[in-house]
Amino acid sequence: MNSILNPNKYGPGIKGIIRQGMHEIPLIMLGAPFAIFGSGLILWQTYKYHKNDGVNRKYKLKYTLYRPDDPRVKFIRD
Template structure:
């Protein structure tokens, strides 16, 4: 079911691409879904203070009046 040659626009391009190269179109959809999930996961990680671990590889010394002291995990 190929798109008509007289049709123009994004939907016609999508239909034509889906009929001519379905592997590329399907892969593109999966790539967009994967990137969206990655961005949402990264936002969730940083919103929940994901870089503040209880056990660290590198230690940092903070002064008692530093505002970051309240966020340190015990």
């Protein structure tokens, strides 16, 4: 019986463990790097989101002045 503790069939060390994993659970072994990479991207985007103030950013970077008699003034909210 071959297991992780008896690496006769796949070889010793981490290389043998990877070979055994590829033989026994190939979908998990191939999907794990994608999951790790995706988690890293999520963490990086979350960091960037919070670093750039998230949803608490300015609506406009330039101010617009309106005359008091302009008809658009009645649509402006405080």
